[in-house]
Amino acid sequence: MPDPLLVVTAVAAEADAVRAGADPRHLDARQIVVAPVGVGPAAAAAGTARLLATARYRAVVSAGIAGGFAGRAPVGGTVLAARSIAADLGAESPAGFLAIEELGFGTSVLPADPDLLTRLSTALPGAIVGDVLTLATVTGTAATATALAERHPGAVAEAMEGFGVAVAAAGLPFAELRTISNPIGPRDRGSWRLKEALEALSTASAALWKSCG
Template sequence: MTAARLLIVTAVEAEAAAVRAGINPAETPTTAAGTDPVTVDATTAGGDPAAVDATTAGGDPAAVDATTAGGDPAAVDVAAVGVGPAAAAAGTARLLALAEARGLPYRAVISAGIAGGFAGRAEVGAVVLAARSIAADLGAETPDGFLPVEELGFGSSVAEADADLLAALSSALPHAVIGDVLTLATVTGTAGTAAALSARFPAAVAEAMEGHGVACAARAAGVPFAELRTISNPIGPRDRASWRLKEAFSALTDAAAKACG
């Protein structure tokens, strides 16, 4: 029986490059991505998703970068699968299914990348591990407020991280902030929305755009899931001057090195 591998998926290539650089120090984010990731408007930046190099989302799945593999199937594969929960779910599901069909199944999948942090809970540069990945905008708006999908009787908006995988990551990253990470198709850009989300989700420490989608793909495949984020900006009014992409990418590289290197 062939040893199983770990799959790490990101939204954009710059995030994937930062992860690869941590797993394999011979690679730098610049050389791995072919560009300077600091200039990339990534997950929480609200950039043009058409610019994403979703290598494995629609292209040759054999092009997945098996960063540490060197031919070793027990290694880590890193892939950018696209921005947002739908693209992340579809791209991840495809990779998991193809790996299973080839007799090279993944033992776990991690959604990784940069994120916005709730003030006082996860500051810029912090590493965050999701206890739960929550689809915060999955539900219905009513005159009395937001109703989550659970109250509509249409499933669940909450995906819990695999306990063993979360424990392993938190052991490797003892300074990481552990809490809920929200998945949103629209990045928060006002103080009012930030306050509303903070009140609705008191255990939330960060928001991103892919975690719950990746979790759904992992759950369907029966594969353990976790979400790892580094904070690039505070959640609130959209202010590009407050984004610290360089620091967030550096923290992502360091976290990948400690967790998988």
């Protein structure tokens, strides 16, 4: 039997939604392992690394809900990351934000595994493929949303874990799957559609099992 697929989420509600879309036979046979690893890039990286240190896996998927950029990813939509980007990894300057690449200290961009992304895109033909930003502090103002959209014209969504999971994957095939619960911008919990986003995550996970299970 091949090594299982590891799917990590931030919180238990997302893990439950992912499991709800799974074929129970895959879970029972340990072909797929789903685990919440914590909120934010540091917790996600540490939790994923711990899991990878204790068992063998064939690939890693970061899954969960996210905010969508207006006009790029609608609430209720499904997004696949072409690249996971640590959008706040860098430095401020009088001229604006400097990404870590401009400082000469590494990279803030990690691409999804091409084969895994192709398989997921084929299984989810309605999914939007684009960059997904990883932020330790999620956006809560129109000004920040505009600045991020201008700095990252290929970004379709923002979340808090993808880049951390990608770093921990350390060479294993990696992908990021998100469903959109709210538009990025002024923080308005009343406009969030968490139930719908979690239901969409379950639907997307069913396709994930068919393509990668």
